[in-house]
Amino acid sequence: MRISLQAELGDFQDRHTIYVFALKMSFLAVTLSSVVILLILPPLDFMGVLPVPLADGVVYGVVLSWLIGGTVSSVLSLVAGHAMHQLSVSRAEFEQLSRTDVLSGLLNRRAFTEALEQADGDACLAIFDVDRFKAINDRFGHACGDAVIVAVSAILAAAFDGRSVAARLGGEEFGAIVVGGSQEQRIERVQSVCARLAGQPIAADNCVVAITVSAGIADLGGGRGKAGAYSAADKALYLAKALGRNRVVHENEGLHPGWRRHLPQDAAAARAMSADCDEARLA
Structure with a gap:
């Protein structure tokens, strides 16, 4: 996720990029949570603390991770994407102002x-x-x-x-x-x-x-x-x-x-x- 985020940071000039970023982050978050579930449930079933059969637990865990984790991560990614969009636009505007003469509109x-x-x-x-x-x-x-x-x-x-x-x-x-x-x-x-x-x-x-x-x-x-x-x-x-x-x-x-x-x-x-x-x- 950190590598993907770094790859996206310099490219938030348009809103389409925000939605693509949110979709990528949601998919990564759900995939990671599903992997964690698949790694945790077998030991819990082996210790007898899993309240449902292992197969059902895997199904429930994956479905819930997609429903809940996907929704939460999508919302958070959209919020983060919009924030980075504003930051990117502000940075571009500041760069433009720093290179432009205010009175003439020409380069400084x-x-x-x-x-x-x-x-x-x-x-x-x-x-x-x-x-x-x-x-x-x-x-x-x-x-x-x-x-x-x-x-x-x-x-x-x-x-x-x-x-x-x-x-x-x-x-x-x-x-x-x-x-x-x-x-x-x-x-x-x-x-x-x-x-x-x-x-x-x-x-x-x-x-x-x-x-x-x-x-x-x-x-x-x-x-x-x-x-x-x-x-x-x-x-x-x-x-x-x-x-x-x-x-x-x-x-x-x-x-x-x-x-x-x-x-x-x-x-x-x-x-x-x-x-x-x-x-x-x-x-």
């Missing part, structure tokens, strides 16, 4: 990190950041800021489904594992999402907000460490911010020496832009 950072560890091959990591999000909160209020997060999340969830996956990494920062296609096709998918976000004003809480999103991309696969890919995507995002926001930058662009000509030549302007980027990233 923990679940995204787990998905990133399993990603390989024809895939890339994209990190998105809503431009000047702190200014949106300051001007329109946090309710409007939350509406922006929800709207962005809905578009990312629709754009990266199936084998791809999207997540909210924290604040106004999102991540996506883009799977399939060539490198150019994956970059185009990210660019298309950013363009859609920029062309779709968000109405909420008596305000209409036009947003832009910057993104950094790093390739996965080829035995590359996931921490290295995340760092590369983050640096590419920083470069997208430094180049003026509302753009997508692949990690390879940061390796090209020509990109530096797009940055301010004046050191003071560069420091100001750097500080502005930091504020935007941390907002």
Whole structure:
């Protein structure tokens, strides 16, 4: 019974399993009681303490074990099965909540990190950041800021489904594992999402907000460490911010020496832009 119970423990998501579990437990309980009766009655008959003939005692014992023992064990098994069903459902709901960002409904950072560890091959990591999000909160209020997060999340969830996956990494920062296609096709998918976000004003809480999103991309696969890919995507995002926001930058662009000509030549302007980027990233 203990082995059977252990085998059933992880599979109580539906009520059909409860009834199957109760039936199995009842059958095992009645079978065990019948065996016990068959082992006990012969010694009792030998000692002369059995009030009925041995054959009748065996029949009575087996019948009563099926009627009484079967009924009692069925009821107890159903009660235990329902309790384990509730426990299983609660555990599944808790696991879902622990992996989901409450506001956006997307995966949270923990679940995204787990998905990133399993990603390989024809895939890339994209990190998105809503431009000047702190200014949106300051001007329109946090309710409007939350509406922006929800709207962005809905578009990312629709754009990266199936084998791809999207997540909210924290604040106004999102991540996506883009799977399939060539490198150019994956970059185009990210660019298309950013363009859609920029062309779709968000109405909420008596305000209409036009947003832009910057993104950094790093390739996965080829035995590359996931921490290295995340760092590369983050640096590419920083470069997208430094180049003026509302753009997508692949990690390879940061390796090209020509990109530096797009940055301010004046050191003071560069420091100001750097500080502005930091504020935007941390907002």
